Amino acid sequence: MTSKNRTDQWAGPAIETAGLVKTFGDNRAVDGVDLRIEAGTVYGLLGPNGAGKTTTVRMLATLLRPDGGEAHVFGHDVVREADAVRTRVSLTGQYASVDEDLTGTENLVLLARLTGHSKKASYDRAAQLLDAFGLSEAAARQVKNYSGGMRRRIDIAASILNTPDLLFLDEPTTGLDPRSRNQVWEIVRAVVAQGTTVLLTTQYLDEADQLAARIAVIDKGKVIAEGTKGELKASVGAGAVHVRLRDAHQRPDAERLLRQALDADIQLEPDPVALTARVGNGSSNGAGAAEKASRALAELAHAGITVDNFSLGQPSLDEVFLALTGKSDHAETSPQPPTKQAQQQTKEATA
């Protein structure tokens, strides 16, 4: 365990769990989670507060002992071979995992020393990292005086001090302003580009959308959906075409035409001139939906129906999320469950 080799002998997944369970009293915080995360990718664990994301990560990082099931990190059992797991992972917790009373330099030197670097090498490494993270000027300041964005940076810097094979990022951008958020994303991309596997937990859909290759949606301790972004969006089939007519009398005709052209359910809005069509196309660029929508518009024009306004809503992970967790406050705006037809089309479209 004195040196490490990126390519190791292990060719399997970076993380594999089977029926992982953790209970706190009556609360089954993690309730049978199965995950398989390929090495070298960013995997997003998406879910609302209290869904069990952090608990899952803490078990994988050997901080919590599972009450049931199994978890392996690079083939090592997280309970029986915790030490082997620890040599390969790094954790950036939800709350800054650095010592606030210490300065930026001291924090990094402390961790470098703890992982066996000589005093000189530790100070060198700390200076290089602070420089790369744009924190050189704050190096001698206590972390408690850092801004939110700076804390995140020093936290991630501490995590990659030894270039981990697997990096856990637990809600890395919660509470950050958009600018700092983008910077954290940039760092994550740079880390992944060097071959580190990242397990990211987030409540933000766009964050998962931006960074993760695959996503597991987790709610009440269970994985309720898993797949690539495209697959998840497709499973809900929620591209929406919104049409506003000039004349309310033409709405029944428009409804019939749109249903034929789009082959989708048409919803009559409370506004007497508005209609919404759910297009069963989940491909992330929405090209198929756009094509069909323009055809439908042409048919409306051909039938002499005047369209005042038209918009094509992109299917978003938001809709996926709300549909899956059922946590929407606005039931009428949440997408309907996918129809068989819609799914059929989706498969064709993504094929």
Place this chain on the structure above:
Amino acid sequence: MSTATKPTNGTDTADLAPVSTESLAALLVSTERPPRPNAIQTSFTFGWRAMLKIKHVPEQLFDVTAFPIMLVLMYTYLFGGALAGSPREYIQYLLPGILVMSVTMITMYTGLAVNIDIEKGVFDRFRSLPIWRPSTLVGYLLGDALRYAMASVVMLSVGLIMGFRPDGGVQGVLGGVLLLIIFSFAFSWVWTMFGLLLRTEKSVMGVSMMILFPLTFLSDIFVRPETMPGWLQAFVNNNPITHLSSAVRGLMDGSWPTAEIAWSLGWAGLFVAVFGPVTMRLYNRK
């Protein structure tokens, strides 16, 4: 012990230098990991952390400077006339004992520090490192040993000014202080356990006081046990603090109280053997 988080007197991110992804990438490529450090190295590194904390928050030295001075002055002049005829005579008897009392009382802060610190995110990082598990806590105790040494120096200085003249000379005094620090290091494992076991800082404080008051007062620190009723003597004579203060007093007096030294070290060993593993069990579960 003011470790409370101050509000960020925010440096805005707009002022921040950008992240350099190129140099970041270069840093990430050099993946050679140095050999794993041993238990002693990691413990001393955590000890260094404790010393950095003292450096950044020097106010926390109040309890090893002002508090001991206050105790020496208070008890010497309060009891001196009544118990030994004069404060000057009394201090010859009292000082080693009051030294033991102050330092064992200071050990309590270890539990408080652990209790406050353990909830912080940085512990997640420490616990996910491939290092000898107890070194995080041993580091605290090493930092605290330094505090005990400081308290001892302060009290001895005040004592010397007030007329304390130890017959054991420098050697005896150093021997006594060393024994005291070893004992306190071992005794602190009781507090690390409570620091991990109890949920709030206040409860740690309360429990510590409940234990420390009877332990330090019902000893031979202030008066000789012969003056006490029989049932109390039974407790006092078997109190580890009595053994320790007798040993320290003896060493500073120039005698070599072998039995008392052995008892003190025996108690120290027992504390580590019992409370060390319990602490580590709690630490691993936390």
